[in-house]
Amino acid sequence: MFSLRLLLSLLPLVVGRPELLYEPARYPDVPEYGPQPNPPYMVDNQHNYFKTAPDKGEQNGPVWRESGSFDSYMSTIANISAASSSAPTYNHTLIDINGNVTIVNSPTILSNVAETSYWLPKLAPLGKASTCRCGGRLEINYRNLLPVATTSSTVTLLNMVPIIHGKTDATEAINAAVEDGGRCGLECGNTFAQGAIVYFPPGTYKICRPVIQLYYTQFIGDALDPRTIKGCDTFEGIALFDTDPYIPGGNGQNWYINQNQFFRQIRNFIFDLTDMPLATNDNDQPLVPTGIHWQVSQACSLQNLVFNMPEATDSSMVTHVGIFMENGSGGFVSDLVFNEEISAGELVGDPVGKNKFSAIHGDDLKFNGCLTAVQMVWDWGFNWQRIEIEGGAIAFNISGRRGDTDQGIGSVSVIDSKISNCPVAILTNSRKDGVNGPPNIVIGNLEMNNVGITVQDESGDTILEGSDRVDLWAIGRRYNGYEGTYTSGPVDAPAKGSRLLADDGKLFYRPRPQYEDFGIDQFRIATEHNCKNDGTGDNTEGINAFLQQAKDAGQIAYFPAGIYRIQGDGFYFSDAHNPHVVVQVGNKGDVGTVEIVDMIFNVQGATAGAIVLEWNVHESSQGSGKSFGYVGFALRVGGATGTDLDINTCPKFGFDSACICAALLFHVTPQASGYFENVWIWLADHDNDMSVYNSPDKIANQISLYAARGTLIESEGPSWFYGTGSEHTVMYQYQVYGAKDIYLGHIQTETPYYQPVPVAPNPFAGAKEFPGDPSFADCTTIGCQEA
Numbered sequence: 001m002f003s004l005r006l007l008l009s010l011l012p013l014v015v016g017r018p019e020l021l022y023e024p025a026r027y028p029d030v031p032e033y034g035p036q037p038n039p040p041y042m043v044d045n046q047h048n049y050f051k052t053a054p055d056k057g058e059q060n061g062p063v064w065r066e067s068g069s070f071d072s073y074m075s076t077i078a079n080i081s082a083a084s085s086s087a088p089t090y091n092h093t094l095i096d097i098n099g100n101v102t103i104v105n106s107p108t109i110l111s112n113v114a115e116t117s118y119w120l121p122k123l124a125p126l127g128k129a130s131t132c133r134c135g136g137r138l139e140i141n142y143r144n145l146l147p148v149a150t151t152s153s154t155v156t157l158l159n160m161v162p163i164i165h166g167k168t169d170a171t172e173a174i175n176a177a178v179e180d181g182g183r184c185g186l187e188c189g190n191t192f193a194q195g196a197i198v199y200f201p202p203g204t205y206k207i208c209r210p211v212i213q214l215y216y217t218q219f220i221g222d223a224l225d226p227r228t229i230k231g232c233d234t235f236e237g238i239a240l241f242d243t244d245p246y247i248p249g250g251n252g253q254n255w256y257i258n259q260n261q262f263f264r265q266i267r268n269f270i271f272d273l274t275d276m277p278l279a280t281n282d283n284d285q286p287l288v289p290t291g292i293h294w295q296v297s298q299a300c301s302l303q304n305l306v307f308n309m310p311e312a313t314d315s316s317m318v319t320h321v322g323i324f325m326e327n328g329s330g331g332f333v334s335d336l337v338f339n340e341e342i343s344a345g346e347l348v349g350d351p352v353g354k355n356k357f358s359a360i361h362g363d364d365l366k367f368n369g370c371l372t373a374v375q376m377v378w379d380w381g382f383n384w385q386r387i388e389i390e391g392g393a394i395a396f397n398i399s400g401r402r403g404d405t406d407q408g409i410g411s412v413s414v415i416d417s418k419i420s421n422c423p424v425a426i427l428t429n430s431r432k433d434g435v436n437g438p439p440n441i442v443i444g445n446l447e448m449n450n451v452g453i454t455v456q457d458e459s460g461d462t463i464l465e466g467s468d469r470v471d472l473w474a475i476g477r478r479y480n481g482y483e484g485t486y487t488s489g490p491v492d493a494p495a496k497g498s499r500l501l502a503d504d505g506k507l508f509y510r511p512r513p514q515y516e517d518f519g520i521d522q523f524r525i526a527t528e529h530n531c532k533n534d535g536t537g538d539n540t541e542g543i544n545a546f547l548q549q550a551k552d553a554g555q556i557a558y559f560p561a562g563i564y565r566i567q568g569d570g571f572y573f574s575d576a577h578n579p580h581v582v583v584q585v586g587n588k589g590d591v592g593t594v595e596i597v598d599m600i601f602n603v604q605g606a607t608a609g610a611i612v613l614e615w616n617v618h619e620s621s622q623g624s625g626k627s628f629g630y631v632g633f634a635l636r637v638g639g640a641t642g643t644d645l646d647i648n649t650c651p652k653f654g655f656d657s658a659c660i661c662a663a664l665l666f667h668v669t670p671q672a673s674g675y676f677e678n679v680w681i682w683l684a685d686h687d688n689d690m691s692v693y694n695s696p697d698k699i700a701n702q703i704s705l706y707a708a709r710g711t712l713i714e715s716e717g718p719s720w721f722y723g724t725g726s727e728h729t730v731m732y733q734y735q736v737y738g739a740k741d742i743y744l745g746h747i748q749t750e751t752p753y754y755q756p757v758p759v760a761p762n763p764f765a766g767a768k769e770f771p772g773d774p775s776f777a778d779c780t781t782i783g784c785q786e787a
Contacts, residue, residue, distance in 0.1 A: 048252030049404035057282025127561025166204035221268035223516035297329035383746035409439035440476030497741035533562025586617035639684025662707035717741025737772030759785035
């Protein structure tokens with residue numbers, strides 16, 4: 001193992017520059033060596049051009065050092081269970097393609113399961129998995145007890161006292177719980193059908209090798225008593241939690257395609273990195289101690305996490321990193337606290353694919369004593385909001401430019417934030433090479449205390465002096481019509497609508513609700529009140545009655561995991577000339593409170609006249625109309641088994657009327673308002689239940705679906721859209737029409753890849769028009785004829 005100083009001496013110097021030495025008297029907590037550079041594997045792995053990708057180790061997913069293999073581990077568990085006559089079981093139901101049913105009873109080990117009043121471990125097991133084809137059979141997994149291992153419905157980890165007290169290595173137990181049930185690993189590549197919640201009972205979990213979060217998995221600790229994930233002093237690997245393992249000798253390839261990492265979350269944990277070694281090398285691969293390797297895309301989130309790391313002093317040059325995310329596409333983080341660490345609270349690198357993130361929270365996205373709080377190597381856009389940084393050397397280091405194209409930061413916004421006792425608020429670069437210019441920066445309502453320089457470039461030149469406050473300032477290209485010029489300085493912009501602001505003058509926010517203070521008796525269960533979650537029948541009347549009952553009883557309407565089918569008579573949703581709403585939230589003119597969390601809305605087959613979701617409710621008080629929370633609301637049309645909008649029906653570059661599937665995906669009507677967070681509106685551009693693992697063509701699962709419009713916002717406010725995305729529809733992705741008092745905090749869009757064949761508005765020419773529809777009649781260029 002390298003000594004720390006030798007390891008750092010081999011790294012290219014990124015930020016440890018003489019011109020960035022600080023006044024010891026003014027900043028006594030900054031060690032003499034200053035902020036440290038990133039390890040090469042966190043910087044230069046685009047196309048693995050510089051051969052620095054972390055693929056030189058031996059770990060390829062879970063490490064079974066003690067048991068030898070997953071099968072051996074599960075066999076040992078089964079033998080222990082068989083020795084206990086009182087061992088409970090959970091049911092595993094297999095349904096083959098012909099409808100034949102086999103029920104398997106598998107043992108579990110439950111040892112003094114810790115009591116908690118948190119509702120999730122009691123209600124989540126009521127769910128059913130979505131339909132999937134696994135090994136030639138149709139598989140629906142469910143359990144009715146707290147199990148040792150996973151199903152596609154929900155998971156609760158084994159609660160053995162030595163494991164939860166952090167006395168023994170829990171890595172294999174957790175990885176077994178995640179993997180059991182034929183989950184989506186290396187050769188699967190992607191899925192919308194094999195999801196799981198992994199719930200961690202109360203305790204401390206000692207981790208000595210990475211825990212692998214398989215595709216479509218959520219790790220959830222107790223919201224009332226977050227779990228401690230404690231890295232051991234012999235830890236080896238890339239991170240405590242790894243969402244996308246690198247393949248040894250794979251020339252930089254991962255298990256999963258980074259832009260295709262959907263529906264993940266990690267929430268309610270404390271990561272303790274204080275005992276981890278200074279280097280966590282995997283054989284020949286140098287690595288530094290890291291909390292989470294977070295390489296994900298849309299509908300993913302981190303929430304309510306604390307990262308505790310050792311303090312950097314003159315005599316202790318530590319290397320710890322809270323979160324390492326080198327690429328991906330979209331995402332959202334909130335409620336994060338980073339304490340006493342040396343490198344990056346958030347680290348974004350490697351210009352592969354797309355990186356579009358939005359980060360917000362009110363009083364708990366904090367960096368305390370981090371030498372570099374946020375270190376970004378590249379991005380396309382990142383929105384930092386309500387961030388608090390105390391101490392350290394650099395708050396935001398966005399000076400990096402790496403990869404074979406030397407791409408750097410596209411844009412960064414720092415809004416409604418506070419930085420204290422830090423020499424440099426933002427370190428940028430001023431390189432202009434005609435291809436990759438310097439970062440575009442927007443600073444809005446930034447409060448500072450004892451900050452030497454607000455914006456500095458990597459050569460040491462001051463761009464914006466330190467001050468107590470920056471109201472609104474920007475550097476980058478500004479446009480007046482089609483003409484843009486590169487400039488810096490204060491921005492003269494219209495004032496934000498007062499209805500968008502909280503009492504402190506900042507943009508209003510509220511955290512994603514977890515309902516941790518509600519008891520089981522305050523939930524009304526849909527499947528116990530005439531609603532079926534097995535994908536059969538028509539639940540329209542049942543769901544409407546259930547929601548009314550829950551409202552009248554003052555209860556939370558809880559839908560256990562599954563598929564709730566609703567349908568109209570005949571071709572009710574199929575006529576593009578006469579569209580109908582599928583899910584209507586409230587009636588026009590309604591005032592009140594509605595929250596929708598952790599739900600997915602979809603359609604099946606040719607539904608050309610579907611308005612998939614219409615929002616009509618206006619808040620009764622500020623923020624009470626927060627609706628679709630944190631991963632919870634995804635509007636996902638097609639691209640999955642059972643939708644009839646897949647690779648078999650709608651292959652790419654083909655056109656079939658059976659693939660025309662919506663008139664409008666999401667509509668916020670004029671009289672409505674709402675607080676929308678981490679909402680993903682996705683018309684599928686590929687079949688996510690088709691694996692491309694063995695295919696040299698990684699876009700072989702692309703499909704051609706047709707929906708006319710993405711997100712139509714007519715709200716007269718106030719409405720907040722934090723970290724939302726809308727993709728692949730024919731006419732537009734977002735249309736803000738006749739609206740006011742709207743805040744869009746970093747929106748993400750993609751146009752249909754198949755355009756201009758056909759050009760817009762086809763295949764919806766002549767169909768019913770909606771307010772704000774663009775006209776393509778006068779287009780004279782191909783670009784004008786596209787969304």
